[in-house]
Structure formats: structure tokens, C-alpha cells
Amino acid sequence: SQQGEEDPQALSIQEGENATMNCSYKTSINNLQWYRQNSGRGLVHLILIRSNEREKHSGRLRVTLDTSKKSSSLLITASRAADTASYFCATDAIGGATNKLIFGTGTLLAVQP
């Protein structure tokens, strides 16, 4: 399977703390995207980071990419109860159709108020 791995599988933190999720993948990529999914709902796009970028910020989100290690991390700072959701990384592999995404296994984040 080409599916990426994410860890941890589940993470429970208190409001105000930071949450870090890691993603490892297997192929060379054009870009890596992070998505959020509330239970039983659709996907919300968070950040896209290209293969020539190492770090990207968006509000309370910080994403890093290490193509030599084929890994990425998503940091959510000052977490809120509303951040409770599943988070997925997805890779757009070189040689594939644009945005033919392979998803990681996901991290279930629970932020306790």
C-alpha cells in the first residue's frame, strides 16, 4: 500500500496546549496537503506545502516538510476545543495526475476544555 502513516493515531490534550502530528510517506512528491475532518463530515483543506518548501504557517498552524526523510509535521498552537477533529496528511506524488492524493492514516485529536 502507498498509504502514508501518521502518528500518533490519537492525541488528547487540554485547551491552550500545542498539538503536534507527524506524517510519513513513501514516494517522491509534488506537494503535501493537510486536511481536517469533523466526525462524519467532509474534508476541510488546511495547508498545502510544496516539495521545495520546508515550512509554512497559516494562523495557528505550522507545517514542516522534510523530503529527505519523507516526513511532515503539523503543529496546532494554543489549541481550542473546536480543533477537535481528525487530521489527515495527503501526498500528491510525482508522475501522478495533479491532486491524485494518497492519504495518511490520520490522527484523531481531542482537545479537552
Add this chain to the structure above:
Amino acid sequence: GAVVSQHPSRVICKSGTSVKIECRSLDFQATTMFWYRQFPKKSLMLMATSNEGSKATYEQGVEKDKFLINHASLTLSTLTVTSAHPEDSSFYICSASIVNTEAFFGQGTRLTVV
């Protein structure tokens, strides 16, 4: 951002019947769309790549006769689950994209086969 509309959002059908799910790009044209399947508490698995005007490309292990994909126009792809069985119950979600941007996902369809 661009909008992808998926319909229906929920459907319940009887075993043996077929169900059609539509995926529309509302404000852009998409020569390629993708269909994913998600089991409860699991990740999304790519099922197939839908190509406008040509046959879909299915991922390994996905039955093309079970999951019929038609991409008749630049704004519409359909997934038909044929002769549905309870094990086909799942969350199905489509995506489309514009070159050099992120993928845009539909809202998903929860299929329950009884």
C-alpha cells in the same frame, strides 16, 4: 476557493439496487476528478480517477463493474454503486482540482445498504 458539490449527502438503499452519486464542480472545469471511500474511523482510500471523455482509471482492488464511473462533462462525474450490498456501506467523497492549487472536496455521501 472553488466549490465542489456532491449529491446526495445521505442515501439508504436496499440490497441489490444501484445508487448514483453525483460530483459537480460549480465554478470551474475539471478534466479530472477523483473518488475516495472511507470506512468508519479510517482514512480515505482512493478508488479511481475519473477522466472527462474517457474511461476511469481504477486503483488496484477496486471492482470497475461494481463502481461505475462516468465523467461526461467538464463539471460532472458520477459514481454508480451497482447491485449494492451491505458491505458497500461507506462514506464516498469526490474531489476535483485546478492546476497548482489544492484539491477541492465534495461534502461526501454516506451510503447505507440495508
